[in-house]
Amino acid sequence: MAHSAEPMEQQHGLSPMQYLAIGAGLTLITIVELWVSYSGLGSLQIPLLLFLSAIKFAVVVGWFMHLRFDHRLLTQVFAASLTLAILITIVLLTLYWSADADSIRGYREWLASG
Amino acid sequence: MAHAPAVAHGGGHTTSTGTENRKLLMWIFLGSECLFFGSLIATYLVFKHQVIERGIGPFPVDVTIDGVSHHGILDIPLTSTSTFVLLMSSVTMVLAVYGAQHARMKMMKLGLLATMVLGLTFLGFQVYEFRTFGHEGLNLTTNLFGATFFVLTGFHGTHVGVGVLYLGSMLAASFRRNGLGRDTGAHVEIAGLYWHFVDIVWIVIFTVLYLIP
Structure with missing residues (x-):
């Protein structure tokens, strides 16, 4: 029921x-x-x-x-999505910032080489 | 044995959990929007960092590169004002919901109208900011800061615009002979959920884009 x-x-x-x-x-x-x-x-x-x-x-x-x-289910739906969004943000930042250090170094070397 | 779906007081059907199904649908939609804006904010943070490192302006904040100072393009006092406007629109929206749920139709209509006006004011601030940036040489293709900034704030502004239209349709419908029908409280509350979500996204954007150096 x-x-x-x-x-x-x-x-x-x-x-x-x-x-x-x-x-x-x-x-x-x-x-x-x-x-x-x-x-x-x-x-x-x-x-x-x-x-x-x-x-x-x-x-x-x-x-x-x-x-x-409101019903607890609504909180759970939103909290789950928010947690995923925060995780996506952290993962993307970690991935790109670690890769970025290499790419910036390469770019500066390329500029310095004329 | 199959059961007929339960019906909420307002006339809407409920899910087997007891929550009204349209409200649950809106929350699921807002959950997906969290992922959407989370990705855009992460992308902005990644590329803002790159722009400063690569030295291709205009820059979001004051920076000194090779001894040359560049002023930041973001206007925090202006954006603080527009943030205040959007916060106040959430207050007027919640009063509209209160009016709808307590059969105070005048309060509901005034709340909806005030929310729309404040939403349009916020959009006016955004248009002014975009034009100012354009005059200072920043557009979607100038650098990665411009690309990610305009995409993120542009999508948010689009959401505000859609919200204004959504509330406008509610307000127009409320003037019909039957108003919004027996579901008035539910309709306005669900519209309010969307509007408040637009506000909380801006709360995050304001902090991450403008306030954090």
Whole structure:
């Protein structure tokens, strides 16, 4: 037997004021991101920017896209795809950056040889 | 024994897991889009690195090559403004969904309209940025940075454009005699999923392309 239907017109628990507050929070994080990008924090800068970006991403997916309140299956579908996308990015970067070092060296030698 | 598919309150059918099938379909589609944009972002990062190494400008960030300084072409304050606009469009979209799910049709229509206006404003910023880059000598064929930058941001902009049309069709349909029908909440929520996805992709693009040096 099919499970009971999940009503599409269900109330997800947040009020318009709460959504506005989340929007204000996202704006605040964006301002912090800007500050971090200009602050010259050195080796902390990139991890911090990625962390802030991940928070914004999670807030929009969790609250605005209602994943936090929806069926767990939807979270699993999206999380699986996102994990694959991140893996593809890491694999491509690793492959090309290691191959790239050789190609750049060759290109510079070719330029130097006239 | 075969069972008839369950029907959600809004009139849409549910899958055997209890989730509404159109919503599940949209999430699967968005999952495939993650792979699409993940590949484009990775390609951009690979070739941005190569452009700086090879010394063929214009460059995305300030660089000094053989003692000569080159200024970065990316305008972070401008893009921060357009990022803010797109973030706010997500707020208006979620309010439109709230309105649709709580039978507050005026709120839904205003939310959809505001989201479309903000989406078009974002596209205006993007057109301005592309034209500025063109004047500074960067186009799709100038170097690998130009090629990957325009392809990535262009595809994102296309998604925003499709989203504006999608929301426009919702808004137009809401003015019909029967509005969006019994499925109003479902229709607008699914459209909202697409719109928020466009926003989260930009959150990543903004950080990776513009903010990370």
